[in-house]
Amino acid sequence: MKKLFLLLAAVLTMVGAQAQHAGGDVSLLTRYEQNGATYYDVNGKRITNMLAYFKQQGWTLLRVRLFVDPSQASSADKGQGVIQDLDYVKALGARIKAAGFKLMLDFHYSDSWADPAKQYTPAAWVGQYDAELNTTLYNYTRDCLQAMVDAGATPDYIQTGNEISYGMLWGAQGASSLKKCYYNNDANWPRFTTLLKSAGKACREVCPNAKIVIHTERVGNINVMDQIYTRIGDAGVDYDVIGLSYYPYYHGFLPQLENALVRLSRYSDKEVMIVETGYYHNYQPENISFDYSATYPISDDGQLAFTNALIETCKKFKQVNGILWWWPEANEKGLDWNTKRVTDQWYNAGLWDNSTGRARKAVAALGTYAGWNTIVGDVNGDGVVDITDINAVVNQVMTAAGQYDEKCDINGDGVVDVSDINAVVNIVING
Ligand SMILES: [Ca+2]
Ligand SMILES: [Ca+2]
Numbered sequence: 001m002k003k004l005f006l007l008l009a010a011v012l013t014m015v016g017a018q019a020q021h022a023g024g025d026v027s028l029l030t031r032y033e034q035n036g037a038t039y040y041d042v043n044g045k046r047i048t049n050m051l052a053y054f055k056q057q058g059w060t061l062l063r064v065r066l067f068v069d070p071s072q073a074s075s076a077d078k079g080q081g082v083i084q085d086l087d088y089v090k091a092l093g094a095r096i097k098a099a100g101f102k103l104m105l106d107f108h109y110s111d112s113w114a115d116p117a118k119q120y121t122p123a124a125w126v127g128q129y130d131a132e133l134n135t136t137l138y139n140y141t142r143d144c145l146q147a148m149v150d151a152g153a154t155p156d157y158i159q160t161g162n163e164i165s166y167g168m169l170w171g172a173q174g175a176s177s178l179k180k181c182y183y184n185n186d187a188n189w190p191r192f193t194t195l196l197k198s199a200g201k202a203c204r205e206v207c208p209n210a211k212i213v214i215h216t217e218r219v220g221n222i223n224v225m226d227q228i229y230t231r232i233g234d235a236g237v238d239y240d241v242i243g244l245s246y247y248p249y250y251h252g253f254l255p256q257l258e259n260a261l262v263r264l265s266r267y268s269d270k271e272v273m274i275v276e277t278g279y280y281h282n283y284q285p286e287n288i289s290f291d292y293s294a295t296y297p298i299s300d301d302g303q304l305a306f307t308n309a310l311i312e313t314c315k316k317f318k319q320v321n322g323i324l325w326w327w328p329e330a331n332e333k334g335l336d337w338n339t340k341r342v343t344d345q346w347y348n349a350g351l352w353d354n355s356t357g358r359a360r361k362a363v364a365a366l367g368t369y370a371g372w373n374t375i376v377g378d379v380n381g382d383g384v385v386d387i388t389d390i391n392a393v394v395n396q397v398m399t400a401a402g403q404y405d406e407k408c409d410i411n412g413d414g415v416v417d418v419s420d421i422n423a424v425v426n427i428v429i430n431g
Pocket of ligand 2: 409410411412413414415417419420
């Protein structure tokens with residue numbers, strides 16, 4: 001009993017520090033693999049297992065998007081990668097979990113891209129009254145999550161909507177009045193927050209260990225961003241993580257992000273994650289809002305320098321605990337462009353080189369953010385040193401003889417052995 005008390009005390013005193021995650025939204029990985037894209041590391045050595053490679057580079061969290069019925073999307077949108085239906089996401093999600101990553105599921109409550117400019121109601125749900133739509137959203141979210149759990153793809157983070165800065169499920173595309181939510185305008189906000197609660201209820205019921213992420217992209221307009229989370233909080237929406245998109249060429253330079261994070265630090269009980277970011281590597285498109293190329297050139301090294309600077313900015317904030325690159329796996333090298341291309345245009349802000357198939361330097365740099373202030377003994381990276389970590393070290397010592405796992409080398413002597421079991425037990429009992 002005394003021992004149990006000590007264990008609980010150790011757990012309680014160490015809660016609060018969150019493990020930092022690094023990774024990306026790899027929603028198209030399956031398709032690139034199926035179509036024959038060939039991936040290489042920075043030195044030109046062929047990569048045969050991309051998930052293992054991400055792991056080697058230190059990545060810990062991967063995100064996958066889900067559309068309600070992507071077969072309804074326009075051919076232009078399909079040509080941009082709108083293909084993720086539930087079967088696709090279950091299969092990729094199960095691989096991600098089996099490879100030892102945390103999984104973030106990104107619900108686009110739409111048949112195609114959902115972002116501030118478009119949050120159209122899926123075709124099958126159009127015409128429903130709000131009360132009916134709430135039930136549909138709850139049932140859909142519940143059923144998708146149960147299917148993920150059954151497939152061995154239980155998400156650890158769940159986004160109830162993608163870039164919902166102006167609400168979601170606005171109505172049919174082309175409808176005369178769309179149910180958008182604007183700054184300093186009360187219209188449609190109760191409807192929106194009720195929808196968020198319906199989705200969140202399903203998350204809590206089916207995936208009680210998952211964290212709910214509310215994802216917006218108004219870093220470029222801090223007052224709007226602030227009001228969204230204030231309204232959502234005032235309405236009593238149950239969630240855990242503020243998820244932000246941050247693309248410097250759309251939202252502003254890093255000091256703008258820093259100002260946004262300062263503002264969000266007032267929500268002291270919420271974690272913050274940069275759930276999407278990117279930086280160009282080949283050329284700068286014309287339709288950007290902010291040109292950062294004088295500081296960070298549009299090149300492999302410029303992308304690397306931006307990544308390192310982004311990490312340094314995030315490290316200033318203890319509530320920030322995740323950076324995810326968007327579409328890092330973009331790579332049309334090795335496949336037949338005429339018959340097997342994955343998207344109709346090269347993505348110019350991923351982390352592979354479409355011409356050579358080689359990884360960019362930023363892949364490894366991004367990985368350095370993961371667990372940068374990890375607590376000694378926290379083997380599974382959940383921010384707590386407890387019995388689970390003891391089990392992990394014991395398991396490593398007993399079953400993985402000869403394999404060195406740095407996380408399990410608690411005393412840092414370069415080998416994992418019984419002295420590390422003693423060390424982690426000591427931390428759990430004595431702190
Ligand atoms: Ca732990
Ligand atoms: Ca050791």
